Amino acid sequence: xxxxxxxxxxxxxxxxxxxxxxxxxxxxxxxxxxxxxxxxxxxxxxxxxxxxxxxxxxxxxxxxxxxxxxxxxxxxxxxxxxxxxxxxxxxxxxxxxxxxxxxxxxxxxxxxxxxxxxxxxxxxxxxxxxxxxxxxxxxxxxxxxxxxxxxxxxxxxxxxxxxxxxxxxxxxxxxxxxxxxxxxxxxxxxxxxxxxxxxxxxxxxxxxxxxxxxxxxxxxxxxxxxxxxxxxxxxxxxxxxxxxxxxxxxxx
Ligand code: IPE
Ligand code: IPE
Ligand code: MG
Numbered sequence: 001x002x003x004x005x006x007x008x009x010x011x012x013x014x015x016x017x018x019x020x021x022x023x024x025x026x027x028x029x030x031x032x033x034x035x036x037x038x039x040x041x042x043x044x045x046x047x048x049x050x051x052x053x054x055x056x057x058x059x060x061x062x063x064x065x066x067x068x069x070x071x072x073x074x075x076x077x078x079x080x081x082x083x084x085x086x087x088x089x090x091x092x093x094x095x096x097x098x099x100x101x102x103x104x105x106x107x108x109x110x111x112x113x114x115x116x117x118x119x120x121x122x123x124x125x126x127x128x129x130x131x132x133x134x135x136x137x138x139x140x141x142x143x144x145x146x147x148x149x150x151x152x153x154x155x156x157x158x159x160x161x162x163x164x165x166x167x168x169x170x171x172x173x174x175x176x177x178x179x180x181x182x183x184x185x186x187x188x189x190x191x192x193x194x195x196x197x198x199x200x201x202x203x204x205x206x207x208x209x210x211x212x213x214x215x216x217x218x219x220x221x222x223x224x225x226x227x228x229x230x231x232x233x234x235x236x237x238x239x240x241x242x243x244x245x246x247x248x249x250x251x252x
Contacts, residue, residue, distance in 0.1 A: 012063055012064070015064060015234050015237045015241070016064075016065075018238060018241040020241050021065055021066060022066060022194035022240050023066065023067045024066070024067065024069070024192065025061065025066050025068070025193060025194070025195045025197065025233075026070040026071075026196045026209055026212075027057065027069070027071050027196075027199070028072045028196070028197070028206060028208055029053070029054070029199060032049070032224070032225050033046055034224055035050075035226040043088075044085065047092055048092060049226035051092055053225055053229065054096070056229040057229075058141070058143065059230060061141055062107060062109070062141055064234070067141065067142065068142045068144070068191065069142070069143050070114075070187070070190070071143070071144070071145055071146065072149065073146055074089055074093075074148055074149070075148075075149055075150060075207060075208070076149065076150030077207060079148070090121060093147065094123060094126075097128075097130055101130065104131070104134075104135050105135045105137070105138060107138075107140065108138045109135055110135050110136065110137070110138030110142050111138075111143045112142065113131070113132060113144075114149055115148040115150075116149070142190060144186075149208070151208055151211065152207060154187075155185070155210065155211055157186075161184040162180065162181065182211070190212075192213070192216065193209065193212060193213055195240045196208075196209070196217070196219070197220075197221065198220045198221070199223050199225045200222070200223070200224050217240055219236050
C-alpha cells in the first residue's frame with residue numbers, strides 16, 4: 001500500500017483528517033493456521049499470536065473512534081475442527097477474558113458475545129458471561145465477539161422469534177419489516193457494518209453477517225491475521241475513505 005513508509009501517528013492523523021471513519025468495522029480474522037505453518041509451529045501458536053492482533057485492532061479502533069467492532073472468532077462450522085484445536089481456542093478465549101476484561105472495561109469497551117451459546121462448554125460460557133458482565137457499562141466502543149456464530153443460524157433464529165410473536169398475537173405479519181427483523185438478530189442495536197475486512201486473502205464470507213453486510217464495503221487483505229495490526233487497520237480505513245458508496249443510486 002502507498003502509506004507503507006508513513007509513521008503510525010501520521011497515518012492516524014491522515015485517517016482522522018480524511019473524515020468518514022467507518023462507524024462499524026467487521027473483521028473475518030483468518031490465516032492463523034497458515035501463519036503458524038509458515039513457521040513450522042503448531043496451529044495453536046497461530047491462534048495465540050492472533051490474540052495479540054485482537055488487542056491491536058481494539059486499540060486502533062479506540063484511537064480511530066470506531067463505535068462498533070465485530071470480530072469473527074469462531075464459526076459454527078469451526079466445530080468440525082479437531083477437538084484439540086477447538087479446546088485450545090476455547091482456552092484462549094478464557095485467557096483473553098481473564099487478562100483483558102478489566103482493561104477493556106476501563107477503556108469503555110462493552111463486549112457482547114454473539115453466536116450459539118448453547119454449544120459452548122461451561123468454562124467458555126463462564127468466560128463469556130464474565131466479560132459481558134465486567135464490561136457492561138462501557139459506552140465508547142461496542143465490541144461484538146462472534147463465537148460459535150453462523151449467520152444462517154442467526155437468520156433462522158430471528159425468523160423463529162418473529163413467527164413466535166405472530167403466533168402469540170403480539171405482532172401482525174405486516175409488522176415483519178427490515179427493522180423488526182434486524183432487531184431479532186444477535187447484532188440488534190449495532191448499525192450494519194460499513195466496512196468488512198477479511199485477512200489472509202480468502203474471497204468469501206464464510207457464513208458471517210449475511211444480512212448485515214448487504215451494503216458493506218469489502219476489503220480483502222493478504223495479511224495473515226497474526227500479522228495484522230493498527231497500521232493495517234488505519235490503511236483499511238483510508239481505503240474505505242477512497243470508496244464511493246452508492247447504495248444503488250446514480251451519483252454522477
Ligand atoms: C482463523 O484462522 C481462526 C479461526 C477460524 C478460528 P484459521 O485457523 O482458519 O487459519 P487458516 O485459514 O487455516 O490459515
Ligand atoms: C472463517 O474462517 C471463520 C473465522 C474466521 C472465525 P475459516 O477459516 O473457518 O473459513 P473457511 O473455512 O476458510 O471458509
Ligand atoms: Mg481459515
